[in-house]
Amino acid sequence: MSTDAIIVLMVIGAAVVLFATEWLSIDLVAILIMVTLTVTGVISTEEGLSGFSNPATITVAFMFVLSYALLKTGSLQRIGPYLGPIFKKNFNLGILIMMMFIGVVSAFINNTPIVAMFIPVMVSVANLSGYSPSKLLIPLSYASIFGGMCTMIGTSTNMLVSGIAVKNGLDDFPMFLSAPVGIVFIVVGAIYIYFFGKKLLPDRISEENLSKKFGMRDYLTEIEVLDESEFVGQRIMDSILATELEIDVIEVRRNGGTLFTLPPGDFVIKPKDVLKVRCDVEKIKALKDRLKVNFNTDAVRINENEIQKGDTSILELIITSGSEFEGKNLREMDFRRRYRAIPLAILHREEVVHENLHSVRLNAGDVILTEIKTHRLPNLKRQEMTQKSPFIVLSEEGVIDFNRKKFLTVFAVIAGVVGLATAGVIPIVMSTLLGAMVLVLSKTINMREVYESIEWKIIFLLAGALSLGVAMVNSGLASIISDFLVNELGNYGPVVILSGMYLTTSLLTEIMSNNASAALIAPIAITTADKLDVSPYPFLIAVMIAASASFMTPIGYHTNTMVYTAGQYRFRDFFRIGVWLNLGFWLIATFIIPLFYPF
Structure with missing residues (x-):
């Protein structure tokens, strides 16, 4: 030879x-x-x-x-x-x-x-x-x-x-x-x-309750910010929630009524704010005294019948073969800012991942459970219909209309x-x-x-x-x-x-x-x-x-x-x-x- x-x-x-x-x-x-x-x-x-x-x-x-x-x-x-x-x-x-x-x-x-x-x-x-x-x-x-x-x-x-x-x-x-x-x-x-x-x-x-399917019971909760909490007056991105605990703030309810969904990183936290967060609930419990918060695990549920509520929607995104997400993590893809979305869980083969979501290396076929601004859905669906779409939107219906004239041209x-x-x-x-x-x-x-x-x-x-x-x-x-x-x-x-x-x-x-x-x-x-x-x-x-x-x-x-x-x-x-x-x-x-x- x-x-x-x-x-x-x-x-x-x-x-x-x-x-x-x-x-x-x-x-x-x-x-x-x-x-x-x-x-x-x-x-x-x-x-x-x-x-x-x-x-x-x-x-x-x-x-x-x-x-x-x-x-x-x-x-x-x-x-x-x-x-x-x-x-x-x-x-x-x-x-x-x-x-x-x-x-x-x-x-x-x-x-x-x-x-x-x-x-x-x-x-x-x-x-x-x-x-x-x-x-x-x-x-x-x-x-x-x-x-x-x-x-x-x-x-x-x-x-x-x-x-x-x-x-x-x-x-x-x-x-x-x-x-x-x-x-x-x-x-x-x-x-x-x-x-x-x-x-x-x-x-x-197929489990109708996405909370059950993705095991979210112990990873979604609401916390009320007390007056003496150390992150009062801080931006979310600068607070201990983001810098040490890697907690994603999904929603903020202020003064009992005003709702801020998927708040940006420079959103300032105030006393009595109620935050809907994605995190390890046990971690929150262990740090309750230090964080100066009250929490309510039962306040949050994700149901298939309510995937679109208010100005946000819950979606399942399947990573496609050849996707730009393949081999990268959500932090590298600037997922939150790019899509105005927060990941709630990642389904990898038969394993559901809840922690350190922004660091998980993604593979084709992985499913990201995410909450996204509803007004972003049409853009998301249009992107899904492209040849190089990075994902498939599983939980929403398509929004592309049939164009008869273009179809006849392409068919010919x-x-x-x-x-x-x-x-x-x-x-x-x-x-x-x-x-x-x-x-x-x-x-x-x-x-x-x-x-x-x-x-x-x-x-x-x-x-x-x-x-x-x-x-x-x-x-x-x-x-x-x-x-x-x-x-x-x-x-x-x-x-x-x-x-x-x-x-x-x-x-x-x-x-x-x-x-x-x-x-x-x-x-x-x-x-x-x-x-x-x-x-x-x-x-x-x-x-x-x-x-x-x-x-x-x-x-x-x-x-x-x-x-x-x-x-x-x-x-x-x-x-x-x-x-x-x-x-x-x-x-x-x-x-x-x-x-x-x-x-």
Whole structure:
């Protein structure tokens, strides 16, 4: 094994650990891969940076723009009111219709914003139809994954594999190359959920009382400031409440009537003020004599029926995958000043955090229970509808109206993009670029929105992943691994090797990025096909599909992460329903891929 191959192997090992542990963000890991491989001389500077100019990367960038434009029209939200009665009448039929709809839309639009938009819709549908949201949100995530498998623009992973293929001298993938397998998987997946979903999916009744759900009884109270209290006359930010005890003042009632909600840090405390605060009540009790306050724990309750009262509202904000909040804390994000909001609790996986909230490192899927000024809600919802929204608002209804004219324009543009690329009139990359420019020229969106809608985190991830693919070939590591596969499994035929590649890619996706998994295995697939003297397309289709087939864990695919906390799921819930889906898809893929794509 050459020195370059050893370096690439070490880089892969480090990358797997970093992807799996999430010590660093996935885009940073990808850039580190690119820099390391370039600095060590495994690939040239031009090869290292070529991922940014690769047609696959550019196509994905402008697909984000098309997705944003469609979401901005408010068209997808209109499906919610129609689903409720269907679910109420026939749960299984509702699941089937929802999954088919999401699957079709996800074939042409990035699935992350679709799932982000539909989480509150499906929670509302669940509440109206009398079912737990946990019965609906995993199927929502799975359906978006199924749909993304059907077209080249359905998910960035498909474009990544296509880009690696082109880099290795193969033709660009047609728009619907993976459609035969993707359609089979949509049908099989929907049938599986239809017959077994209701039984295998957990029935976690959503707690109507947010105070109970977030365990707020011991963390919300009212304190009355006595005349002799040491912080009388002080600003909140200068008082012991903020400087030593890290107590958040949510509300101040003065003279028995005047109410100041979410007071700013320079608000001056006066005698007899009654403060509604978020804190450890036991800490207040212990310091009662020193603080010179009276307190009343029973004065504060948070009820689902009163989430909007006066000029403040109680919201649940779910951190999205790729959010600017990911890996940061609320203090770094200047959360209170930026949103005029106070965090009450943070739900991280299955743990509720009440203390030191401003210092908690946030992950995708975490839920922030927060109190916010009601007049800020429209701005908050408009931000939620953007492609790069940092969170999903779970406890409020959407406020974006349906714009029929813009919807027809966007629909026509997306249809044109797909039609031109499918007919081979122009390459996919040029059709998506043309589509984005038509939307700008028609004033459906503006250039600022173009820049803001692109998920640069994914773009950097793709660029780094493509450089890893080049390094696999340049170093000879792909050839070494393919030699091993051919020598050990060659006698059993290409179908067995294809089956092994699918299974390996699928398992890697469960612990690391789907794009990284595809970038790792795709070069091996091409080299193996060359050594077997067979078509590389069956192997590449297997890698492409398997890289998206993450059903067993909430961390393997970003949409699973997004629904994890919203549905009050546990890790084992995904394994319980997803393991059979993974195994079934593996067996089906082993037989139908060679059927649709002969060797």
